[in-house]
Amino acid sequence: MDKMKSLNDLFIHELSDLYSAEKQLTKALPKMAKAATSPDLRAAFEEHLEQTQGHVARLEQVFSTIGATPKRMVCKAMEGLVEEGKEMIEKKKEAEPATLDAGLIAAAQRVEHYEMAGYGTVVTFAQTLGHREAASILKETLNEEKTTDKLLSKLAVSSINPRARKGEGEPRWRPEETGKSSRSGGTRGSGKGTASAGRRRTSGKSTIDSNVDNYRGENAKEMGTSSRAAAPNERRGGR
Ligand SMILES: [Fe+2]
Numbered sequence: 494m495d496k497m498k499s500l501n502d503l504f505i506h507e508l509s510d511l512y513s514a515e516k517q518l519t520k521a522l523p524k525m526a527k528a529a530t531s532p533d534l535r536a537a538f539e540e541h542l543e544q545t546q547g548h549v550a551r552l553e554q555v556f557s558t559i560g561a562t563p564k565r566m567v568c569k570a571m572e573g574l575v576e577e578g579k580e581m582i583e584k585k586k587e588a589e590p591a592t593l594d595a596g597l598i599a600a601a602q603r604v605e606h607y608e609m610a611g612y613g614t615v616v617t618f619a620q621t622l623g624h625r626e627a628a629s630i631l632k633e634t635l636n637e638e639k640t641t642d643k644l645l646s647k648l649a650v651s652s653i654n655p656r657a658r659k660g661e662g663e664p665r666w667r668p669e670e671t672g673k674s675s676r677s678g679g680t681r682g683s684g685k686g687t688a689s690a691g692r693r694r695t696s697g698k699s700t701i702d703s704n705v706d707n708y709r710g711e712n713a714k715e716m717g718t719s720s721r722a723a724a725p726n727e728r729r730g731g732r
């Protein structure tokens with residue numbers, strides 16, 4: 494490990510760790526998006542991929558603001574989290590679609606919470622060290638991680654987990670169907686590949702979308718203050 498005499502050394506170390514973590518995520522998120530069967534979930538992963546590219550750029554901005562360069566290091570924790578996500582993706586052929594999506598959300602929320610812990614720490618370090626501009630840049634990213642975490646909870650609770658509970662959705666691959674084009678909808682028959690956006694869904698499309706939109710609205714208001722981090726898949730208020 495690099496020299497770690499002062500809080501500033503530790504700050505640079507933590508920023509470098511996050512830099513590695515974010516770069517790993519820019520490679521992992523497209524795979525998560527491709528594996529997702531829910532169009533809403535896929536869209537959430539794709540949107541977060543764009544944000545994540547922005548997080549990499551913001552970290553570079555922070556390094557230049559404080560006159561430092563990222564240390565060459567690999568975030569081992571993120572390697573492990575990405576590996577667990579990959580294990581979930583590998584279940585694609587055997588899992589029910591909604592159950593697979595619930596598993597992808599579980600993996601993604603572990604990632605978000607790891608990032609939230611990391612950014613929470615560096616925001617505090619930046620404030621203590623008097624790096625006001627760096628603190629405010631890092632806080633923007635922290636807020637986006639929190640928003641993503643909440644959006645994933647919302648998708649899980651409002652639609653994906655209940656569908657997974659019912660075992661809803663058809664397995665995307667069945668041995669007896671190999672090579673045949675199957676029933677209506679045209680979502681199977683290739684044995685692999687992504688589910689089409691037209692995959693069978695119950696009536697929920699507009700409800701989910703409006704839930705997500707409402708939720709984003711609410712959340713945007715909240716983000717001005719450092720709000721409490723929601724636990725993964727947290728259910729609010731019961732039902
Ligand atoms: Fe990020």
Ligand SMILES: [Fe+2]
Binds near residue numbers: 541545605638641
């Ligand atoms: Fe993230």
